[in-house]
Amino acid sequence: MEVIDSRFLLEYFFYDKEDVGLKTSKHLKHLLEKRIGTLPTIVIAETIRYVCEKPEI
Numbered sequence: 761m762e763v764i765d766s767r768f769l770l771e772y773f774f775y776d777k778e779d780v781g782l783k784t785s786k787h788l789k790h791l792l793e794k795r796i797g798t799l800p801t802i803v804i805a806e807t808i809r810y811v812c813e814k815p816e817i
Contacts, residue, residue, distance in 0.1 A: 762791060763797075764798065764803060766807050768784065769803065
């Protein structure tokens, strides 16, 4: 079982480099297909907090 952390989600949603986005996408797809990942509620809360506080560019 792999625990997804907030750093991973922030890279997945906000990283500008295409290769990083592709890598995280593949990894997330693998975790979902194999049903071997878990997403703690604290990670969801941290990610939402970051999105809400993120300054507009």
